Amino acid sequence: xxxxxxxAFLGAGTVGAAAIRRLQNVPGLALSAALVRDLDVxxxxxxxxxxxxxxxxxxxxxxxxxxxxxxxxxxATELMARAAASGARLVSANKAALAERWxxxxxxxxxxxxxxxxxxxxxxxxxxxxxxxxxxxxxxxLHALLNGTCAYLIERLEAGTAFDxxxxxxxxxxxxxxxxxxxxxxxxxxxxxxxxxxMCALPExxxxxxxxxxxxxxxLGPALVADIAxxxxxxxxxxxxxxxxARWRVAVRPVALPADHALVLARSGKNALLYRGDAVGxxxxxxxxxxxxxxxxxxxxxxxxxxAGRPGPVPPERSVPAPAEASAAxxxxxxxxx
Ligand code: NAP
Ligand code: HSE
Numbered sequence: 244x245x246x247x248x249x250x251a252f253l254g255a256g257t258v259g260a261a262a263i264r265r266l267q268n269v270p271g272l273a274l275s276a277a278l279v280r281d282l283d284v285x286x287x288x289x290x291x292x293x294x295x296x297x298x299x300x301x302x303x304x305x306x307x308x309x310x311x312x313x314x315x316x317x318x319a320t321e322l323m324a325r326a327a328a329s330g331a332r333l334v335s336a337n338k339a340a341l342a343e344r345w346x347x348x349x350x351x352x353x354x355x356x357x358x359x360x361x362x363x364x365x366x367x368x369x370x371x372x373x374x375x376x377x378x379x380x381x382x383x384x385l386h387a388l389l390n391g392t393c394a395y396l397i398e399r400l401e402a403g404t405a406f407d408x409x410x411x412x413x414x415x416x417x418x419x420x421x422x423x424x425x426x427x428x429x430x431x432x433x434x435x436x437x438x439x440x441x442m443c444a445l446p447e448x449x450x451x452x453x454x455x456x457x458x459x460x461x462x463l464g465p466a467l468v469a470d471i472a473x474x475x476x477x478x479x480x481x482x483x484x485x486x487x488x489a490r491w492r493v494a495v496r497p498v499a500l501p502a503d504h505a506l507v508l509a510r511s512g513k514n515a516l517l518y519r520g521d522a523v524g525x526x527x528x529x530x531x532x533x534x535x536x537x538x539x540x541x542x543x544x545x546x547x548x549x550x551a552g553r554p555g556p557v558p559p560e561r562s563v564p565a566p567a568e569a570s571a572a573x574x575x576x577x578x579x580x581x
Contacts, residue, residue: 355554356546366540367530380520391533
């Protein structure tokens with residue numbers, strides 16, 4: 244008999260429940276426990292659910308793999324650090340914790356002990372490619388649609404739906420953060436941009452540096468979206484890493500893009516990454532960036548890697564110099580949202 248790997252979950256909400264349902268019949272895995280806040284919340288955890296507990300120590304005790312699908316920054320980071328200290332491999336969909344507490348997460352990520360594909364663009368692979376196949380090129384720029392809630396919102400605004408109605412729909416679909424302000428104010432996209440930038444160019448990029456230049460879509464309405472569409476452009480919330488000719492720059496902001504831009508051609512409502520590398524040229528990866536099942540797909544893949552002993556993605560050993568030629572996206576027209 245192959246060994247049984249014990250997998251514990253911190254959280255069994257939108258993403259956690261979907262990952263639990265997908266993992267519970269995988270041979271060689273035992274889903275040992277799931278930490279929740281409220282044992283009485285109704286949840287669909289399939290036919291072989293883990294034991295639910297409100298005791299964090301009991302949840303992680305003896306686990307070979309611990310999965311963070313609880314959200315938040317400090318509590319999640321502290322629990323995952325404890326799990327790592329007891330020898331567990333880590334899987335995380337929690338981009339906020341990874342972005343903001345790199346002092347704790349960085350050494351673990353550099354040691355290959357953390358899978359976090361689901362933290363950026365859900366189950367659509369981008370972390371793995373940046374840490375793997377795209378390493379053969381030096382990065383020139385990266386522009387991306389990284390928030391599924393905003394992508395959905397903008398699609399609904401284009402169809403004439405009011406902002407608050409569209410946001411409530413995104414929440415019902417399980418796309419939004421527990422605090423949707425993180426989505427609409429661009430903070431979630433900034434968390435993800437921080438992780439992508441660290442994986443391809445700036446392994447020590449500080450969260451405080453990224454958060455300085457972050458604007459979201461709060462206040463965007465169907466009228467402004469329609470005005471921009473009438474002149475053949477489209478509104479998108481774009482997260483960017485580029486060179487100003489001397490140093491790397493990062494920003495998240497709503498922009499008007501030409502209708503034939505690669506980020507617009509990505510299917511409506513989806514996430515997309517446009518990567519420019521010196522050797523490979525332009526690479527576009529697009530797909531779902533939020534939602535229970537799409538995110539569970541990335542979590543499941545990371546758990547399978549962890550139990551197989553495959554290392555997680557690691558950042559470059561040192562910073563990649565910014566290209567001497569400015570790589571700003573001059574076809575990006577920033578838009579002001581009231
Ligand atoms: P969620 O539905 O709010 O689930 C959070 C889960 O964690 C719940 O089961 C909750 O318990 C538990 N929890 C939260 N704080 C806790 C605490 N202090 N102690 C014990 N249990 C606690 O959130 P979600 O949408 O699944 O997202 C989870 C994580 O995945 C977040 O980091 C999010 O950013 C990330 N993520 C989400 C998506 C998505 O599309 N939703 C996509 C990619 C990444 P109760 O159920 O008892 O309240
Ligand atoms: N709230 C996030 C989003 C979930 O809308 O993209 C996926 O990370």
